[in-house]
Every structure is written in C-alpha cells, then in structure tokens.
Amino acid sequence: MTSKVRTRIAPSPTGYLHLGTARTALYSWAYARHYGGEFVLRIEDTDVARSTQDSVQQILDSMHWLGLDYDEGPLFQMQRLARYHEVAEQMIAAGTAYRCWCSPAELDAMREGQRARGEKTRYDGRWRPAPGKALPPPPAGVQPVVRLANPPRGHVSWNDLVKGPISISNEEIDDLILLRPAPDGSAGLGVPTYNFAVVVDDWDMAITHVFRGDEHINNTPWQINILRALGAKLPQYGHCPIILGEDGLKLSKRRGAVSVTAYEEAGYLPEAMLNYLARLGWSHGDDELFTREQMVQWFDGSHLAKSPAQWDPAKLAWVNAHYMKAADDPRLAGLVQQQLARRGVAVEDLGLLQRASALFKDRCATVAELADWVAMIFVAVHPRPEELATHVTEAVVPALRSLRERLAVIEWDKPTLAAAIKDALAAHQLKMPQLAPALRVLVCGRAQTPSIDALLALFPRATVLARLQHI
Numbered sequence: 001m002t003s004k005v006r007t008r009i010a011p012s013p014t015g016y017l018h019l020g021t022a023r024t025a026l027y028s029w030a031y032a033r034h035y036g037g038e039f040v041l042r043i044e045d046t047d048v049a050r051s052t053q054d055s056v057q058q059i060l061d062s063m064h065w066l067g068l069d070y071d072e073g074p075l076f077q078m079q080r081l082a083r084y085h086e087v088a089e090q091m092i093a094a095g096t097a098y099r100c101w102c103s104p105a106e107l108d109a110m111r112e113g114q115r116a117r118g119e120k121t122r123y124d125g126r127w128r129p130a131p132g133k134a135l136p137p138p139p140a141g142v143q144p145v146v147r148l149a150n151p152p153r154g155h156v157s158w159n160d161l162v163k164g165p166i167s168i169s170n171e172e173i174d175d176l177i178l179l180r181p182a183p184d185g186s187a188g189l190g191v192p193t194y195n196f197a198v199v200v201d202d203w204d205m206a207i208t209h210v211f212r213g214d215e216h217i218n219n220t221p222w223q224i225n226i227l228r229a230l231g232a233k234l235p236q237y238g239h240c241p242i243i244l245g246e247d248g249l250k251l252s253k254r255r256g257a258v259s260v261t262a263y264e265e266a267g268y269l270p271e272a273m274l275n276y277l278a279r280l281g282w283s284h285g286d287d288e289l290f291t292r293e294q295m296v297q298w299f300d301g302s303h304l305a306k307s308p309a310q311w312d313p314a315k316l317a318w319v320n321a322h323y324m325k326a327a328d329d330p331r332l333a334g335l336v337q338q339q340l341a342r343r344g345v346a347v348e349d350l351g352l353l354q355r356a357s358a359l360f361k362d363r364c365a366t367v368a369e370l371a372d373w374v375a376m377i378f379v380a381v382h383p384r385p386e387e388l389a390t391h392v393t394e395a396v397v398p399a400l401r402s403l404r405e406r407l408a409v410i411e412w413d414k415p416t417l418a419a420a421i422k423d424a425l426a427a428h429q430l431k432m433p434q435l436a437p438a439l440r441v442l443v444c445g446r447a448q449t450p451s452i453d454a455l456l457a458l459f460p461r462a463t464v465l466a467r468l469q470h471i
Contacts, residue, residue: 005037006208009068010198012044013055016259017062019251019311020213020243023277027211027240029068030278030299040205041073044198046191048078048183062260066270067292072205077197084192087200087230088146088179096229097178099144100127122174123147143181143190148226150175156221161238162304163214168221176222195219199226207235209301214239238301240281241308251311267339267367269327272320280309289322317365324361324370332357332370339371345378352377355458359450377459381445381467391437391447397471399428399435400442404468412461418453443467 007028011021032039041063045051060074091097100123102110111121127135128149138144150173157167178196182189192200202210202223217239227234245251263273274292282305284290284298324332333353340347347353353374360373392400403424410416425435437447440455443464449455456464 003208004206005032005035006040006206007032007037007211008040008042008202008205008207009070010042010044010201011059012047013052013059014047014050015055016261017059018259019277022062022066022260022273023243023280024211024213024240025063025068026066026274026277027238027282027299027304028209029070030295031209031211031301032071033296034299037208038071039068040075040207041070042075042201042205043073043077044194045076045078046194046197048191058259058261065264066260066274075201075205077192077201080197080201081189081191083204084179084197084200085189088192088196091148091178091229092146094229095129096149097146098127098129098149099138100147100175100177101138101142101144102127103139103142125175128175145177145181145190146179147175147177148196148222148229150222150225156224158220158224158234158237160217161209161211161236161301162240162306163217166217166220170221170225173221173225176226178226195222196226199223199230199232202235203227203230203232209238210235211238211240214241238304240304241306243280244308244310246311246313248310265342267335267369267371268316268320269323269367272316272323275323276316276319280311281305289319321365324364324367327361329354329358329361332361332367335367336371336374339368340375340378343371343375345375347378352458359454359458363450376444376446377463381443383441383445387441387447391441392471393438396428396430396434396438399424399430400438400468400471402427403435403439404465404471407456407461407468408465412457414453414457417456421453442471 009021009025009028011017011025017025029039031037043056043059045056056074063070088097092099102123107123110124110126114121114124127144128147129135151170154170155167156170156173157165160166176195177193179190179192183191201207220237220239224234243251260273264270271292274295275289278290278295278299279288282299283303284294287294290298330350333350333356336353336357337347337350356374356377357370360370364370364373403420406420406424407417410420421432421435421439424430425432436452439452440449441447443459444455
C-alpha cells in the first residue's frame, strides 16, 4: 500500500444494525487491521424523520459486542451540514454544480411527458447553465436544490475489489440532487442527499477503501463523478453480494433480518458470529473455523465471493457450538447468569454456575440452551405425566425410596453417589437403564441428561431430596 489504509462503516440510525451491515463492518475492520490502517465509524443521520438515538445506541452496542473497535468516531453527518454547503458552493463556483428551481409539480410533469414518449425518466437539465443558454429568473419564494452537473458523455469505470472491472455510461446518469432545502422551508442549511454527503465524508476523512453491499453499485458512478469534480482521489470500491434468507430472498432490515443484538440476546457468542459472518462471502482455503487474529492475518481483500451467500441458521448454530465448547467456564457462567436474569431467575452462586456450565455446555449450541439446562438446578421442575408413567414405574419406586434414604446421609461427591446408585441397583435387582431415567425425570424433569452421578453431585443435596420426596 502506498498510503495508509483507511476504511469506514457508515450505518443509518433508522433501525438496528442488521447482518449485512455487520458483515460489511467486519470486512472493513479486518482490511484496515490487516494493513495496519485505520477504521472509522460514521453515522449517516440525514434522514432526520426516521433517525433515532435508540438506533444510534444499538449500532454502538452491536459494534462493541462484535469487538469491531474503531479509530475514529462515531462521526455524525448532521453535525457537518456547514461543510456540505461549503463544498456545494465551491462546486457551483467551479461550474460542476448548479441551482435548480423546479417545483415538485414541474418534475412530475417532466417525468410524465417522458413516460408518454417512451423515454427514460430523468431530469432534463432545464436549469443547467450552458454557453449561450438563457435561464429564466428564479421564481420568488422557492428554495432551490443544488444539482451535480454530471458529464454528459463518456463512461465511469472502476476496477471493483469484488466484481472486477465495471463501466457505466454517463448517458445513463442524470444530474443528481446534491442538496435539498431546509426541511422547514426556511433559508437555513439544507440537508445533503446520501450520494453527496458520503462523497464529502470519504474525501474529508481520507477513506482509501470502501466495502459495501452491491446495491450501491448504481450509486458509485455519481460518487466517482462528484469526487472527480472536486479533484479528489478516488477510493477503491468493493461491492459485496447480498445475503439471502432461508427462503432465497434478500435478507434485509425490512424483510426477515434480525438485529445483531438479537443474536447476543439469543445466546450466540461474538467470536462465533464474526467467524460465521466472515465466511458468508469470503474464504481462506477450506478453513471453516478461525480466530479473529487469523482473519486479520488472512484478510487482504482477495477471495471475496461474487455470488450471494445464503444465511444458514444450522451452520451458525454449529459454529457457535464449537465456540461454546472452547469457552472458559467462568465466562459462560456469567453469560448464563444474564440469561437467567432475563427470565426472572436470580443466581448468585457463580461457582455452581461454572460447574454446571462445564457439565452441560457440550450439549448446547447457544448460551440460551445452556441456561435451559442450568435452570433445572434453580427453579422447580415439572416432569411431563407421560414421562413419569414411562420411567417412574412400580418396579423402580422401591429402589428410589431406599436410595433417597441413603442420599440423606452419605458424602455428597460423585464417587460416593455412584456407589450408592450401584448398591440400590444390586439390592433391587435392577439395571441402570431402569433406575437412571427415573432419577433424571424426578430430579431434572427430563429423561436425557449427562451421567447421573455427575448430575446429582452438581445439585445441592436438599434439592435432590426434595424432588424425590413424593415417590
């Protein structure tokens, strides 16, 4: 790299940070970290009517949970209005932008006439200055917009980091609005359009590489032409294909996607989400599982997929299960404690939670599932009648009663508990597949659990005795 790499992510606070933006943020972050560059967080809040502080906070929380640390930001566009107006005035003075006083009714009539003639609907340039062209006087009481004087001929071309060479004719691009009047109709500072604000931001912030979804490809020619009008250096663009939902349709904020924080609340680990998102459009050989550090080492901008990826909840669960097994028990205990607190179950014994996490985590794909298992220790269980009828039979009840009497007095550790169960089996001429399921149903509320002696050792003695009391 001949200059310092600077990437950015620029979400709009009109809702939560969705999965596609999170993936783009990950790629931008990893690319900057790979090359020892800088990563910038911008908040594109010019949609004043729909932007909310709650959405801003959710974006910040999501970035923090994913561990995508940024070197600058958050920077807010609505705090930069004076800068956008300054640049617009410079462009007007240079002849690369102009004011347009067309009313909405005039624009509607213009498009209707074009449709009637079978033409592509576009601004016809009636307020665009040209040599020898006489413009009418500006109408009184009308606040103008500022439009780009887009080059009328030639092509806009760039070598996309994902798609390869792309070229679009300037004849397909009309004179984009750069600035609209103030929303209240006053003479105050108006609001920039997306394509203008993002260009000025990228220019001012010296952004060198832009990763974003391929729905922005049609915006790129305008942005390149604005940058060229400003004499600014172009960043390199990489347009990543969309993410498809399970139904094969686009996963988006408005259709089917859930927020990043919803996955946190559902018990997914951030390292698993990063690993899964990274592979959802990028690869490093056949590696499916890798650390954050490995991704930074490998992510040089190559091997990005050109075709859409499909969201696969089962694959995400598999990845998360891997990281669950690798996670240390104190950390999992803290996360389980949070899950249980959301259910109204307060647990203060973190030592017990750690032991429970160690015992149950291999069976779980999420922390929420782990909390389902651990909860049996702290809240009453209600075995299903059919399981009681199947497992707590007349043949095993005498053994359960004698075992309960023994459990009240023996040492409470796994070897002693195993010996007591073995003695009960021998005394009542039963097999483990007869007694163990009955114990599990009564103590845990379910017939399938880890080893019964390890499980009983995990429970407080008083809890086990209470749950065996009514046999």
